[in-house]
Amino acid sequence: MEIKFAFAKTIIYEAAAYIRERLDEPIVIATKSGPTDLVTQLDEEVQDQLVQKILASYPEDKIFAEEKGLRHPIFDGQVWVIDPIDGTNNFIAQQTDFAIMLAYFENGVGQFGFIYDVMRDELYHGGGQFDVYCNEQKLAGYRDRSLQQSLISISAGFFQSESIDILPLVHQSLGTRLYGSAGISFAKVLSGRLLLYVSSIFPWDYAAASILAEKLGYQVLTIDGQIPDFQTRQDVMIAPIEKMGEITSYIVKKEGVR
Amino acid sequence: MEIKFAFAKTIIYEAAAYIRERLDEPIVIATKSGPTDLVTQLDEEVQDQLVQKILASYPEDKIFAEEKGLRHPIFDGQVWVIDPIDGTNNFIAQQTDFAIMLAYFENGVGQFGFIYDVMRDELYHGGGQFDVYCNEQKLAGYRDRSLQQSLISISAGFFQSESIDILPLVHQSLGTRLYGSAGISFAKVLSGRLLLYVSSIFPWDYAAASILAEKLGYQVLTIDGQIPDFQTRQDVMIAPIEKMGEITSYIVKKEGVR
Incomplete structure (x- = not known):
């Protein structure tokens, strides 16, 4: 290898x-x-x-x-x-x-x-x-810090989503950033500059990050908390494993949506 | 001098x-x-x-x-x-x-x-x-290119504004970026990496950019098209002078707001 x-x-x-x-x-x-x-x-x-x-x-x-x-x-x-x-x-x-x-x-x-x-x-x-x-x-791996003291990145489309309200997560954070590249955004998470990154992306966008993440205390999951399918475009996030529960609690499904 | x-x-x-x-x-x-x-x-x-x-x-x-x-x-x-x-x-x-x-x-x-x-x-x-x-x-100064082929930066607050609908502008562009610093964003406009930047900022945020902009075919104005007051926080934009009319036509006041 x-x-x-x-x-x-x-x-x-x-x-x-x-x-x-x-x-x-x-x-x-x-x-x-x-x-x-x-x-x-x-x-x-x-x-x-x-x-x-x-x-x-x-x-x-x-x-x-x-x-x-x-x-x-x-x-x-x-x-x-x-x-x-x-x-x-x-x-x-x-x-x-x-x-x-x-x-x-x-x-x-x-x-x-x-x-x-x-x-x-x-x-x-x-x-x-x-x-x-x-x-x-x-790289040192994830060191515990609060969402309130951390910058996050969420793709623009989520701010206009009819099925998900992402604003509670945004409002818990220090602020949002948007770099226009999954690779650049994943790199900023892995190096500690962002706490999390959420985007609707394809397997080639998240495959490398998913492998790198595991060694550093992060995980790449769908926003429903599942392992991505590595086949189709999905709503995917990278975040510290120990923060997943807190973070997903702020991603709110809108009423009337399954 | x-x-x-x-x-x-x-x-x-x-x-x-x-x-x-x-x-x-x-x-x-x-x-x-x-x-x-x-x-x-x-x-x-x-x-x-x-x-x-x-x-x-x-x-x-x-x-x-x-x-x-x-x-x-x-x-x-x-x-x-x-x-x-x-x-x-x-x-x-x-x-x-x-x-x-x-x-x-x-x-x-x-x-x-x-x-x-x-x-x-x-x-x-x-x-x-x-x-x-x-x-x-x-720096070469502004060279004509279309909004559709250009990246833009709009501060996160405008996406939740009750008085302004910024989405028509966003949808005319190649995409939005968000860097979390007025200086970094102004620099990306002046170097041609963004076509425009809109934010609610103070005079110390836009003073230097307003001086640099004039030599390069850009202008710093309020989103109402006025010279900023250089005293208070205002909704300010930098954009190419020759594109101001087109750009402001996509910044829509919401109904019921003066």
């Missing part, structure tokens, strides 16, 4: 270098599900390169990735989960606050995960048998 | 160094208007040092500053506007995404402004007779 872990680290750095070299070049942008769901040629090129390198070194392994419909079931065999550029809208409009994410599972058991904040050059890595680091610094 | 400008740059760097040296020390936190309106001893120490240095070099000058009620009218004489740590909650909970801000006025006319993103080491400076730079790089 050490060899595979080192391999993963190498290809993620290569992917980041590829992106950085092309920051000044014109970006080809296409829409996916709607006008704010964007993809660039770099998302696809970076994913293609990662997939090719993985399959060249590990031809038996499988891929679950954001672009191009690669969807091998994560619970079946040796599976790599790839988000080539998480926070594509930030990448396009800001050229910062985006991440490359990579996670590796064996029969559904997370072995390691990577979240790479490309422009800050901060690689969060580890999980499974590996300790969790940001670059060369081992 | 060049000498005063260079002096200001020197004292802001000194203030940042003072903060950085104390990041690992215990922080004394007090509340101001409520449980999320915090101040630390560093806010006050940094302000004290800036005030002392200014008055030592320019004994006739006056001060308008966030802490300790220093409120010389900005329109009267030679006035320095100081926000020693903008984004205090970020400073406390994240140790990043906070700014030192300094602005200098003569009889109400902005002469220069500084926004220093301390942890990224990015100093936005200029205005008045000075071109606007981020560190050594001259």
Whole structure:
């Protein structure tokens, strides 16, 4: 597993270098599900390169990735989960606050995960048998602190939700932040800058974080408190395990909703 | 004015160094208007040092500053506007995404402004007779792009406003972001990473940005399209001058409100 872990680290750095070299070049942008769901040629090129390198070194392994419909079931065999550029809208409009994410599972058991904040050059890595680091610094894990003294991040859509009232949680906290990238937001939780992050996201958005979280006292669950299905888009949160009960008590289902 | 400008740059760097040296020390936190309106001893120490240095070099000058009620009218004489740590909650909970801000006025006319993103080491400076730079790089100024292709930042309170419906503006944009610091948000507008920023803020929050904005094709106005009063807390926005009409057309007054 050490060899595979080192391999993963190498290809993620290569992917980041590829992106950085092309920051000044014109970006080809296409829409996916709607006008704010964007993809660039770099998302696809970076994913293609990662997939090719993985399959060249590990031809038996499988891929679950954001672009191009690669969807091998994560619970079946040796599976790599790839988000080539998480926070594509930030990448396009800001050229910062985006991440490359990579996670590796064996029969559904997370072995390691990577979240790479490309422009800050901060690689969060580890999980499974590996300790969790940001670059060369081992992360300390969750230290108890109150919701009232902590910043949180909740995706904008929850403020207009017809089924959930998120405001009681917001009002218990020190304040909300919104960074526009799951990877950047998960990294801020894992490094202690946010207490929790809630968003409606896909498995490639939360796979790496779910593996990293376990080593640091955090957990990735649906807002109903279930293990995510690792197949579909779900309302997912990361929070300290020991704070889950308190936090979910402030996420209120609206009346008339099952 | 060049000498005063260079002096200001020197004292802001000194203030940042003072903060950085104390990041690992215990922080004394007090509340101001409520449980999320915090101040630390560093806010006050940094302000004290800036005030002392200014008055030592320019004994006739006056001060308008966030802490300790220093409120010389900005329109009267030679006035320095100081926000020693903008984004205090970020400073406390994240140790990043906070700014030192300094602005200098003569009889109400902005002469220069500084926004220093301390942890990224990015100093936005200029205005008045000075071109606007981020560190050594001259900023290009606003380049036309559509709201639909741009990220925007709107303070959380506007989503719960009883007098204003901000959602039409949000829905016209590529997405919203929330950084928890006026200085950081203004800097992202001035550097082209956000198209606009709306918040309910005080003169020390927007003074520097208002001076920098004019040189780059932006303007700081109230959301009613007025020049801010530079005295009280107001709903203030920064946006490209040529986009003001379009943007304000999407900020809708709710029925029954004058």
